[in-house]
Amino acid sequence: GIDLGKLLAKTGLVTLDSGFVNTAACSSSITYIDGDAGILRYRGYPIEQLAQRSNFIEVSYLLIYGELPTQAQLDEFSDKIQRHTLLHEDLKRFFDGFPRDAHPMPVLSSAVSALSTFYQDSLNPLDPHQVEMSTIRLMAKLPTIAAYAYKKSVGQPFLYPDNSHGLVENFLRMTFGLPAEPYEVDPALIRALDLLFILHADHEQNCSTATVRMVGSSEANLFASVSAGINALFGPLHGGANQAVLEMLDGIRADGGNVESFVDKVKNKADGVKLMGFGHRVYKNYDPRAAIVKKTADEVLGRLGVDDPLLDIALKLEERALSDDYFVERRLYPNVDFYTGLIYKAMGFPTRMFTVLFALGRLPGWIAQWREMIEDPTRKIGRPRQVYTGATNRDFIPLDER
Numbered sequence: 001g002i003d004l005g006k007l008l009a010k011t012g013l014v015t016l017d018s019g020f021v022n023t024a025a026c027s028s029s030i031t032y033i034d035g036d037a038g039i040l041r042y043r044g045y046p047i048e049q050l051a052q053r054s055n056f057i058e059v060s061y062l063l064i065y066g067e068l069p070t071q072a073q074l075d076e077f078s079d080k081i082q083r084h085t086l087l088h089e090d091l092k093r094f095f096d097g098f099p100r101d102a103h104p105m106p107v108l109s110s111a112v113s114a115l116s117t118f119y120q121d122s123l124n125p126l127d128p129h130q131v132e133m134s135t136i137r138l139m140a141k142l143p144t145i146a147a148y149a150y151k152k153s154v155g156q157p158f159l160y161p162d163n164s165h166g167l168v169e170n171f172l173r174m175t176f177g178l179p180a181e182p183y184e185v186d187p188a189l190i191r192a193l194d195l196l197f198i199l200h201a202d203h204e205q206n207c208s209t210a211t212v213r214m215v216g217s218s219e220a221n222l223f224a225s226v227s228a229g230i231n232a233l234f235g236p237l238h239g240g241a242n243q244a245v246l247e248m249l250d251g252i253r254a255d256g257g258n259v260e261s262f263v264d265k266v267k268n269k270a271d272g273v274k275l276m277g278f279g280h281r282v283y284k285n286y287d288p289r290a291a292i293v294k295k296t297a298d299e300v301l302g303r304l305g306v307d308d309p310l311l312d313i314a315l316k317l318e319e320r321a322l323s324d325d326y327f328v329e330r331r332l333y334p335n336v337d338f339y340t341g342l343i344y345k346a347m348g349f350p351t352r353m354f355t356v357l358f359a360l361g362r363l364p365g366w367i368a369q370w371r372e373m374i375e376d377p378t379r380k381i382g383r384p385r386q387v388y389t390g391a392t393n394r395d396f397i398p399l400d401e402r
């Protein structure tokens with residue numbers, strides 16, 4: 001592509017593109033999306049193949065280092081992660097200070113930000129060895145932090161990570177296990193959560209990833225940049241949508257399951273009501289991740305013997321929306337968040353943990369994108385321009401004359 005910014009800068013003209021609808025902020029070789037065709041590939045590999053044949057750790061390696069690992073590389077990467085899952089005892093005490101009803105997302109971002117205070121040996125973003133250490137620490141510790149955010153909210157004791165388990169199993173054990181009771185995690189659930197993490201692992205320049213790159217462009221370290229990304233993900237128009245979908249489905253159920261009147265409200269744009277989990281800035285076709293999640297939702301709910309009326313409402317909503325001119329004309333299809341909440345709920349996660357699960361999945365993407373940014377010799381600090389619309393020059397009026 002042409003670097004229009006550089007060309008225009010010479011003319012004194014500024015491009016106004018609110019929401020970056022058509023402005024690329026970087027070149028990247030990590031993730032490819034064709035929104036019209038509904039295609040998603042990580043490092044060239046189709047998401048459908050990775051979902052079916054790979055696992056989250058392997059996909060994380062692929063995103064971060066650019067190639068699928070050999071067995072030895074994969075073993076080394078997993079070993080390193082497993083050896084760094086513990087949190088410093090002082091960091092654990094941070095959790096005591098948060099209110100018990102705190103939302104786990106700001107707890108997560110605060111704890112990640114605090115990693116900068118505990119690992120001052122890994123703060124130089126220009127030292128590849130330190131970047132590697134921060135990468136491993138983040139991959140290892142985020143699941144522990146997420147599990148503790150949950151334990152804090154339910155008033156249960158924290159469990160130490162048990163490194164005889166893989167990342168996803170360890171996370172489920174630290175979340176739902178209790179000290180005195182052995183906790184057997186159903187392998188089908190491990191596989192389902194692993195799959196959801198793969199589907200969330202990267203999505204090129206979305207709001208949180210663009211934030212991670214922007215913060216990192218000032219040469220802020222990886223912990224600071226990822227903490228900012230977690231805060232960006234918290235918003236209901238981004239990662240917070242999975243929580244918002246379930247709240248929407250619950251609301252429709254409370255209203256007697258009336259899908260018709262809800263869709264009418266959306267179409268009339270009454271009170272800014274949106275069909276949460278629908279629409280996407282880039283996909284103008286079925287989100288390929290949503291197709292996989294929909295199938296998984298069916299399998300997981302079936303396996304757990306959960307008969308959730310919200311699934312019926314979701315299916316009806318989708319069918320109704322996809323046959324309605326409002327949604328067809330605007331090319332609004334289900335996105336990845338539409339069905340994930342139903343799976344998380346069936347697994348036993350409270351609604352407030354849903355976006356935390358998204359963050360766990362997205363972490364390798366944030367890391368890969370930050371590393372690509374920092375390694376780019378042509379990189380510049382992110383600094384958008386503006387079109388000024390305020391007052392022209394005016395004289396100051398003293399307080400007693402106003």
Ligand code: ACO
Nearest residue numbers: 237238239241266274275276277278279280281330335337
């Ligand atoms: N429900 C109803 N109408 C919608 C929806 C929706 N979910 N999404 C977009 N529209 C409408 C808009 O009102 C607009 O209509 P108009 O042309 O009559 O004004 C038109 O479709 C175009 O929408 P924009 O808001 O311009 O699309 P944009 O690309 O800015 O927004 C977004 C994308 C934020 C994802 C939007 O579709 C949305 O709010 N969806 C619901 C929230 C959600 O599910 N977010 C998760 C996104 S995926 C992710 O982060 C993993």
